[in-house]
Amino acid sequence: MASITLSGVTKVFGNSRVLNTTNLEVADGEFLTLVGPSGCGKSTTLRIIAGLENQTTVNVMIAGKKVNDLRPSRRNLAMVFQSYALYPHLTVRQNLEIPLKLRDLSFAERIPLIWSCVPGAREKVDKIGKVVNEIAATLKIEHLLDRKPGQLSGGQRQRVALGRAMVRKPAAFLMDEPLSNLDAGLRVHMRAELAGLHRSLKTTFIYVTHDQAEALTMSDRMAVMIDGDILQVGAPNDVYNDPKNIRVAEFVGSPKINILPGRTDPSGVLSCLNVNLSRRLRESVAGDVSIGLRPEHLSLQKKNAENCFLGRLTYKENLGSDVFLYVTINDEAHQVIARATPFEGHDVAIGDDVRLYLVPDKIIVFSADGNRLQLV
Amino acid sequence: MTNSRTHIAFVAPAIILMLVILIFPVFVAATLSFTDYSLGNKTFNWVSWENYEALLKRSSYKKMFSASLTYVFIVVPFSVVLGLGSALLLSSLRFGSEIYKTIFFLPVMATLLAMAIAWEFTVDPIIGVANATLKSGCEVKWFYSLMTGSWRGGEPLDSWYGLGCVEGMPNWLGDRKLALGTISFIGVWQAFGFNMVLYLAGLTAVPRELYNAAQMDGADTAWKRFRLVTWPMLGPSHVFVVTITSIRSFQVFDTVEALTQGGPSKATYVMVYAMFEKGIKQNLVGIGSAITIVFLAFVLILTLTQVYFVNRRVHYS
């Protein structure tokens, strides 16, 4: 168990800057998700922590110790790769044994046949066998121990890869999109299992994903990374409800947050399109702003009321428990997505004129350069 | 499918071609190998196994098998190890690897016959560069003591190099004991570039994440990663490289024809050269066919071994 701290990490490949100065603190035993769109530098960050990538300028601390010049294997971390990276020529049992053998056995003790002549080797090998059996039992893969990775399903390989990471009882687990090769059902199942594993192991997890749903469901805290910058770190709820930047707001949440143009009049009162929101900014700046509205904060309204958009329904997305309504408003200049219950969704048909009520309390306002503006 | 005959029409061209250009000639050779037919004669006699008995009994054919096998057993290991070594080195180079690849691959592309002439001049006992270089080394003290072993107290004249300095350097192609070694050396020089390219292709197929996983698992030296990842992942390449090199070594002909004509005293009398000499130069088609059939049997065994290994052992998925 260990805390992990990155301070001032930069990474440059050739002449393209992949990571801007990055600071990140992961507490002992925490489940931190690093989330962001493809190519933003998540894997690079993880590989720098693991020591697989040389940092261009950096300080990486694990459990309070600087590990900048330590080899990956000496950092006592374990990594689960997206492609699982199991050794295809070895059986599952051998795959699980490898980290322990490389750590605990001397050169002579690893040679087939010779090892049994080395005094003390048998006890070590027996101990390794016992650890492997325990891990296999935890992950319920005992019946697969004699198979080769090629004979396993995706989910089973995933478990073996987890097992290989667990055998060394590392200080922290690093996971690089470990679920992205699984089908949707299994992915949801494995999410729950990983979260359970974290609870029982009480070890630090750093989990990389581009899937914001995974980040929201699994983690204690999530760090949103976009274009080589960590824009916001916080509990999933805080990041979702209180995004500090328009890019964070747009990345987190599915369907995407609606962004509409807004204005503040000279007295500081906000309006969005033609709707007067009767709210003020804390520091009043007259001019254009962007107004973010989550789909669940727009609802269908039967009768005319204040704070309503008039629009036309262009598409209905039925997810069973929810229906998402795609509505063009303001003479079809903007499209917004609103959430409705299946019952409400049933009532309207594509092409209907609809009225959307927006909850003024829930609006999130951003300045023209994308930073968050607080309301009074 | 069961009623229609269309599928036969579809595969017929391939099968007919195979019969005409592969199976039929082999069949003819097999038949001729039981006769004493010689080109130009109107008739022939059936001699049953006589030709094959000759192959087993006569000393010149014993020398033939021994020359061919020795050649194979020298060229295969050396060119495979050199090919793998250079592929590993080249794949770890950041720049310049293209130039080395081209240089190492040149001997493969060049006509061996033309190259053989260059080699003939190089190893010529009188005007050759090889011996001239060795000779000039006699004057250089440290080189002389290194080569003769006198640096560890050996008597210089007991070593071949010390003797060479006094009595003249070896005749690489003319000496019965050295000729096959020299021919094999040229074979290794020619073959390893090809193996290197095959291994380079194999190396690009090894997933990079496996090396990262190995590093995380504690394989912190290059050797440990080689043992854990590279060597086993190259399994299919090993089988292919060894088989191809063995078959190509069995087929060696042009260097022998150009440099030694099978001599001196049949030291380099390899199978394909024997085939050529008997069947074409001396028109003894019967014995020539028998050698051909034995040769094909060797190649067949090698190929079947490869198929067996490829199917059983080295494909992991």
Ligand SMILES: Nc1ncnc2c1ncn2[C@@H]1O[C@H](COP(=O)(O)OP(=O)(O)OP(=O)(O)O)[C@@H](O)[C@H]1O
């Ligand atoms: N070895 C490399 N050389 C040059 N550029 C690289 C290298 N590795 C990664 N990059 C670049 O660095 C950027 C970040 O890559 P990284 O792999 O960290 O992305 P990621 O956030 O993990 O994306 P994904 O979700 O697709 O895995 C990318 O733009 C990529 O092109």
Ligand SMILES: [Mg+2]
């Ligand atoms: Mg990645």
